[in-house]
Amino acid sequence: MIGLIFTLDYELYGDGSGNLKDLVLEPADILLEKFAEHSAPLVIFVEAAEFELIDKYKTDADIDLIQRQIGMAYKSGHEIGLHIHPQWYRATRNNERWIVDRSEYNLCRLADERIREIVKRAISYLRNILGDxxxxxxxxxxxxxxxxxxxxxxxxxxxCGIRIDSSIFKGGQFKEYAVDYRRLPKNRYYWRFEEDVVKENAAGKMLEIPIYSRMVPFWQMITKKRLQFEKGKESGPIHNDKWRNIKKFLRLRYPKKLDFCRMTERELKEMIEEILKEDRKSASGYKPIVAIGHTKDLIDVGSVEFLLKYLFDNRIPVNTFRQIYNRLT
Ligand SMILES: [Zn+2]
Structure with missing residues (x-):
């Protein structure tokens, strides 16, 4: 049996650009309304560092509304997860723009003490704005x-109390940071880990529930909707390189995340049907399927509505991490 967990990354762009109203506040309002209509909870990954800094420097008039929206979502039963882009904490202002600190881009590469300081600071900011x-x-x-x-x-x-990580996705690779998620435990929907998140360790303290992704040929990544985000980046090499390279390119496979803001209705339906097909092969136990969305990517709320209705019609439950944690341990 599968169950969906909708995670929403609630934030501006990582370089500090954009405004709160268009990229966070309004899309989040629309999503919160749709999820309320379907009585479905969200896990909202509130990027704590940027909001603290924006509040401190008063660089965006909507920061108060953002903090109020997070508080309301929490009171309505949505889960507020911890999400940190550490590059924000030592950001500075120059000509009305944020200059983020790229040397702190990867939390995991920082010294013990710095990581502890950042995690505690983010949690304490959230406690403050949630009034809890x-x-x-x-x-x-x-x-x-x-x-x-x-x-x-x-x-x-x-x-600091965290029990579940949901940072990784099958097929992910970030060479410049030496991060590699291409080999994950086989046929697993979640696992315990200790030293390395990609290696199952039954004695590990933390639980990994990855963002659901499938490897697909590159052309499946090209939809009209997706091109609005990718700005045609992936079509470049076809025009520039020779036929031999085109064939190589056609064989390339990409991880396609279950993204409820970027995928079309058809893509969402196809992916859920594939997941259900696999579920029927080994129908025992609860299998958490983590979907991801970003407030800044919401263009067409129709596909989100479609997915919520599809899940409801097919009796597929929607839960938060907190609600399912005991079931998995
Ligand atoms: Zn983020």
Whole structure:
């Protein structure tokens, strides 16, 4: 039996550009309304660092509304997860623009003490805006999906109450950061880990529930909707290179994440049907399927509505990480 977990990365662009109203506040409002209509909860990965800085420097008039929206979502029963883009904490202002600190881009590459300081600071900011001194996030998503080297970051997160990570996705690879998710435990929907998030360790303290992804030929990644984000990046080499290279290009496979903001209705339906087909092969046990979306990517709420209705019609439950944690341990 499968169940969906909708995770929403709630943030501006990683370089500090954009405004809160268009990229966070309004799309989140639309999503919160749709999820409420279907009585479905979200896991909202609130990027704590940027909102703290924006509040401190008062660089965006909508910061108060953002903090209120997070508080309302929390009170309505959505889960607030911990999401950190550490490059924000030492960001500076220049000509009305943010200059983020690229040397702190990957939390996992920082020193123990710096990681601890950042994680505690983010949690304390969230406690503050939620008005709940006992708030303790149970789930974590690393900024930029970078969760290697996994230690000491995972140990520090555990100390701070985190039990579930959902930073990684099958097929992910970020060469410049030496991060590689191409080989994950086979046929597993979640697993325990210790030293390295991609290696199952039954004695590990933390649980990994990856973002659901499938490897697909590159052409499947090209939809009109997706091209609005990719700006034609993937079509470049076809025009420039020779036929031999085109054939090589056609064989390339990409990880396609289950993304409820970027995928079309048809893509969403096809992916869920594939998941259901696999589920029928080994129908025992609960299988969490993590979908991802970004407030800044929401263009067509129709496909989100379609997915929620499809899940409801097919009696597929939607839960938060907190709700399913005990079932998996
Ligand atoms: Zn993010």
């Amino acid at each position: 001194p006992n708030y303790a996030p149970v789930s974590f998503r690393a900024g930029n999906w970078l969760f290697q080297p996994t230690q000491p970051a995972a140990r520090i997160l555990y100390e």
